[in-house]
Amino acid sequence: MKSKELVEKLKSSIGTERFDYHFDSEKDELRIEHRTLKQGMTIHLSDILAKYHTIKEKAIEEVVYTIDQTFAAMESEKNDVIYDLANIYPIIRSTSFPLKSKEGSPFITTEHTAETRVYYALDLGKTYRIIDEKMLEKLNVSEHQIRDAARFSIKKLATNTKKDEVAGNIFYFLNENDGYDASRILNESFLKEMSTKIEGDMTVSVPHQDVLIIGDIRNEVGYDVLAQMTMHFFTVGMVPITSLSFVYENGELEPIFILAKNKPNKEQDKK
Template identity: 70%
Template sequence: MKSSQLVTELKKRLGEEQFDWAFDQEKDQVRLEHKILGRGMNISLPEILAKYAQKKDAAIVDVVYTIEQTFKAMEREQADGFKGLAQVYPIIRSASFPKNSKEGSPFVTTEHTAETRIFYALDMGTTYRLIDESMLPKLGVTAEQVREAARFSVKKLRTDVKRDEVAGSIFYFVNHNDGYDASRILNEAFLKEMRQNIEGDMTVSVPHQDVLIIGDIRSEVGYDVLAQLTMHYFTVGTVPITSLSFVYEDGKLEPIFILAKNKVTKEQEKK
């Protein structure tokens, strides 16, 4: 399928009565503008086409659902306004993720690691909206109050894990598909609790938005397995974050680079 064919298919499924469509061949993206709301979104076509090559029609079904739910959330927001801080959650994104909204307003963010940054979202049920500075007056709060509310909210998220053993190392997966799986890396109490049950090196990975992987690495082979796991999840994730993992020790996250059968931390790399 080519980009132009994908645009035609999206138009067929989403309709042209509700939206104005602008296909930018040079950037290989399409812009949708909701005629009533006066708001829109840019859709990058290569990513959808890559998923279409693997998942076929299911990839298009997924993106259509996401677009529909996003605009429905915008409609509810416009009709009802914001409800306050109860539904504010932290969101982990890659350090290269855009720092401004499409309208040019800076997102509310917090530094996390060299590879990741914390954003904040207003949960709207089936979707959420990243909070930018233009939204703060409507919420009636400051950026610091948003951060504090998010720190509280992440502690309320379930932390059930699925356990798997590979080549003598143990891997725990948090995968609730609620949009905040990777955000659980910010639940310090959860990480400390997991550390007490881990015999080897504790690693933490957020390859994409919908999974958190905690490793009990007991051998060099375990690091090889971890590298393969994180790269796989990073490749297939809807919202990739980082293929790098972190060693967790004394409440700190140290990024590691896994080469062949050796693990190399940033500090070791400098020596």
């Protein structure tokens, strides 16, 4: 599929009644503008096409859903829909994720690891809006209240996992598809509970927004499996975070670099 064909598919799926479309073939981008709101979003077509080669029509379905929900959130905000602190959740993003909104307002963030950063989101039902400084006044809350509310909210979310065994290693997958799967990495009680089940090395992975993987790595093959697994999820995820995994030990998360058929030497890495 070529970019021009993808643009036509998106226009057909989203519709032209409320939106204007501007295709920039040089940058391989599609700008979608809401006629009433006078707001829009830019889609990087190459990213969607890369996923299309792997997951086919699902890649298009995912981006159409994201676009629909993003504009629905904009419409809700325009209509002055009021939300309280119970609707605020933390979200995990890569450290390369922008620190400001497109309007230039800084996002509310908290440092997490060398690979990840915590942002905060106002839940709007089927989507959410990342909170920036400009929104604080509208929500009538402080940064401290935002962080406290998010810490409380993440503990309320379900932590059901599916278990799989590969080459003598155990992997637990959390995939509730609520937009906050990766955010469960911030639920310390959940991580401590999972650590009681682990016989080998405990790893935690958040390759994209909609999955969290906990590994019970019992042999060297397990690290190879983990590396391949996280890279796969990272490349197909709608909101990729990091292909690196973390060792969880004594309540701390430490990024690990996995070399094929070699178990990471944490002591050597610290030298």
